[in-house]
Amino acid sequence: MSRREPDTAYIAYPQNTIRIIQSHEFQFLKKFGQNFLIDLHVLDKIVKAADIQPDDVVIEIGPGIGSLTQVVAEEAGRVIAVEIDKRLIPILEQNLAAYRNVTLVQADFLKLDLPEFLKEQQVDRPIKVIANLPYYITTPIIMMLFESGIPLESVTVMVQEEVAERMQAGPGTKDYGALSLAVQYYAEAYIAAYVPQNCFMPRPGVGSAVIRLRRYAHPPVQVEDEKLLFGLIRAAFGQRRKTLVNSVSHDAALGLDKETLLEALRQMGLSETIRGEALDLKQFAELTRILQEARHG
Ligand code: SAM
Numbered sequence: 001m002s003r004r005e006p007d008t009a010y011i012a013y014p015q016n017t018i019r020i021i022q023s024h025e026f027q028f029l030k031k032f033g034q035n036f037l038i039d040l041h042v043l044d045k046i047v048k049a050a051d052i053q054p055d056d057v058v059i060e061i062g063p064g065i066g067s068l069t070q071v072v073a074e075e076a077g078r079v080i081a082v083e084i085d086k087r088l089i090p091i092l093e094q095n096l097a098a099y100r101n102v103t104l105v106q107a108d109f110l111k112l113d114l115p116e117f118l119k120e121q122q123v124d125r126p127i128k129v130i131a132n133l134p135y136y137i138t139t140p141i142i143m144m145l146f147e148s149g150i151p152l153e154s155v156t157v158m159v160q161e162e163v164a165e166r167m168q169a170g171p172g173t174k175d176y177g178a179l180s181l182a183v184q185y186y187a188e189a190y191i192a193a194y195v196p197q198n199c200f201m202p203r204p205g206v207g208s209a210v211i212r213l214r215r216y217a218h219p220p221v222q223v224e225d226e227k228l229l230f231g232l233i234r235a236a237f238g239q240r241r242k243t244l245v246n247s248v249s250h251d252a253a254l255g256l257d258k259e260t261l262l263e264a265l266r267q268m269g270l271s272e273t274i275r276g277e278a279l280d281l282k283q284f285a286e287l288t289r290i291l292q293e294a295r296h297g
Contacts, residue, residue, distance in 0.1 A: 004074055007040055011095055012067035014038045017201055020065050024091050028202055032085050033134025036064045037158075039199035042210075043071045049192035049212045050130050050156035052076050057123050061109045061131035061141060064088065066095040068132055073099040076128075080121055084108045110140055114148040126151040132158040135204075139163075139179055142213070146186040155187070155213040164191050164209035171280050178237040182230065184281050185221070187213035221285035228254075229288040236276025236284075244276045256291060264290040 007013050011020065017038050020026070028034045037043060046068060052058060052075040063069040063081035065088065073079050073096065080103045083089065089106050096102050103121065118127070129145060129152065138159045145155055159167075162175070167183040168191060169175035183189055193210040197203040223229045231254050239247035245261045248254060262272055267290055268283065279287070 003040065003044065003071060010040055010043075010067070011065055011070050012037050012040055012043055014201070017065065017067065020091065020095065021201075026065075026087065026091065029085065033062075033136060034064065034085075035132075035200040035202060035204045037067045037132055037199060038201045039195075040071075042193065042195050042199050043068055045193045046130060046132075046156060046158065046210050047071055047075055049190075049210055050128055050154060052128065052130075055125075057125055057127050059127050059129045061129065062134060063092055063104070064132070066092050068130065069096060069102060070099065072130060073102050077101060078103070080105060080123075082107050082109045082112070110137060110144065114144070114150045118150055126153040128153050129155045130157065135160045135163070135206075142167075142179075143182060146182070146215070152215050154215060156192070156210065157213075158195065158208050158210050161194060161207040161209045164211040167211055167213070171278055176277055177240075178233050181233050181281055181284060183213060185219050185229075187215050189213050221282055223285050223288045223292075225288060225292050228292060229284060232288060232291070233276075233284055236279070240275070240277060242275070243273050244279070245272065247276060256295075260291065260294050264294065 003010070011017065017036060052072060054077055056076045058072055058076045058079045060069055060072065060079055060081040063083050069079055069081050078101045081092070082105045083092065084107065086106055089104060092104050127150070133141060142155065145152055166175045166177060166179050168189045169180045190212045191209050192212050195208040195210060197207065232248060235248045235251035235254060236244055245258055245265070248256055248261055249258045264287055265272055265274065268286055
């Protein structure tokens with residue numbers, strides 16, 4: 001991948017970003033997590049990690065003033081950019097006027113019915129998602145993308161450094177949690193770059209990282225009851241300091257008593273006092289299968 005124009009032709013070129021912000025008298029809104037990228041090398045890294053090809057359909061969440069949209073539009077067949085902030089739509093229209101393969105949509109991405117949205121947009125192939133995400137909605141967005149059942153090839157996103165590490169973490173580390181297991185069930189996670197604060201305007205309070213999640217054709221573990229698997233994971237990490245048996249048996253929605261759980265742990269050869277954070281994805285899947293059988297008598 002190589003950009004087609006000199007640096008000064010890009011929205012993310014710092015002087016251009018400043019000019020756009022000033023000429024529109026744009027005020028950044030914290031509630032929308034507005035930290036725009038002003039480093040072209042970082043944009044290149046995102047595009048490279050996402051492996052954008054000429055026939056790709058890319059969905060971008062939160063295009064801002066179009067910094068990332070522009071470089072992706074140079075590589076992809078089509079880009080559908082969904083922005084919540086109405087004030088940014090005329091700015092985006094102006095900045096991206098030369099890119100005929102960009103569709104701008106004003107909406108809260110979290111409120112979209114994704115299968116319906118893809119139908120409306122006449123998308124008939126697996127999509128790639130890219131974003132420099134507002135940090136407070138990272139987890140719901142990632143979960144929504146994987147759980148919606150849409151044909152999804154990969155998700156390449158800028159997230160808080162700590163969250164990127166959580167997605168990759170394994171048992172026994174402080175970062176390991178429900179998000180690690182959910183991501184690892186659906187996708188292969190790879191941190192493509194660490195990005196310092198000075199690559200954004202305004203600077204965020206924390207370091208960031210670009211993570212690529214490549215969706216598995218088949219999850220690495222097989223369970224019939226995905227709902228039970230994720231229910232167990234949520235319960236186990238909701239009460240991290242408690243034993244697995246205590247935290248899961250206290251979750252009324254799961255309806256599992258202590259004796260059933262203890263018997264399952266015995267079958268798996270695990271200690272009765274084990275905590276959820278000690279189990280890996282394979283063990284959670286095995287526990288799910290045993291408990292599912294127990295439930296059905
Ligand atoms: N992509 C741009 C860039 O890299 O410079 C902007 C990234 S900025 C971190 C996040 C963007 O997401 C903002 O433009 C913000 O308005 C938008 N946004 C926030 N919440 C959103 C939501 N629920 N749906 C769609 N866009 C959202």
